[in-house]
Amino acid sequence: MSATPVLLAVGHGTRDPAGVATIRALLDRVRALRPWLHVAECFAEICAPSLEDAVAGLTGPAVAVPLMLGRGYHSLVDIPGRVGPDVVVTRPLGPHALLARALADRLRATPPADAVVLGAAGTSDPSGIADVRSAARMLGRYLGRPVAHGFAASAEPSLPEVVGALRRRGARRVVVASYLLAPGFFHRRILDCGANAVSPPIGVHDALAALILRRYDEAAAAYGRAGEAPQKAISRA
Structure with missing residues (x-):
């Protein structure tokens, strides 16, 4: 052994x-x-x-x-x-269901929302973009509601564009779930996306x-x- x-x-x-x-x-x-x-x-x-x-x-x-x-x-x-x-x-x-659980806990620190968006850092790797889409679906299943996704940098759709599109469709209160482990550059970018509130990083x-x-x-x-x-x-x- x-x-x-x-x-x-x-x-x-x-x-x-x-x-x-x-x-x-x-x-x-x-x-x-x-x-x-x-x-x-x-x-x-x-x-x-x-x-x-x-x-x-x-x-x-x-x-x-x-x-x-x-x-x-x-x-x-x-x-x-x-x-x-x-x-x-x-x-x-x-992506993993345990991360969805942690994200849902962090969202409890934010006010009620008409729409929830998973906000990720961004990547140029197609497999990484697919992973974020999967993570948004997992969080949506956990919350029992649709969850969009957007990126702070380096990938589409951009987070500000997603937030803006949800507002144009009638969402008055948009909350972003920060899909990050820790504070830093990308969390500051997410904070500036135009949402009503952003959850803390998973931490x-x-x-x-x-x-x-x-x-x-x-x-x-x-x-x-x-x-x-x-x-x-x-x-x-």
Whole structure:
């Protein structure tokens, strides 16, 4: 039996100290849910420790969990290309029903709405755009109402356009569910989209912490089969 792999959580990285603090507090929640598991942190860019420094400090196998809400360059190309042969890279966190639950909780901090929009950061990857559409459908099923989606940058439809279109169709109160893990540049862009209210980023939430552990467990199972070498990355579906 191999040693229990380290959970290496890979954040995107931000210059906003509140965003970094939120990611670290989220990982503290993960540690609280599973105190016997070694949970390490690093960032794909901007922040320290870097992914390379974190991997260099490993003394055994690890499972890298991209703290990203959908497929894109970092989760599909960048992170798998920067880790060593003893590190498995999981699929990104979303879309997932646990995220819909967390988003619904954050929406409770906003006033009643005629229309709800899922506001995402944006991506140039078609699979990432599809993931946001799926996440909006999941949130809609959870809320029992239609949920549109829009992007703060780098993809269509743009969030201000979606908010404006809903107003033209008669929605007086439009609320955006911030589909982000932590505050930072993209949350500020979402705040400026013209909606009546914007929910806080998902942040520190038990459902999100449980999802990080679920992604870890999906990949760590490979280490439990004697004699089986881990793959570089698991399914990206």
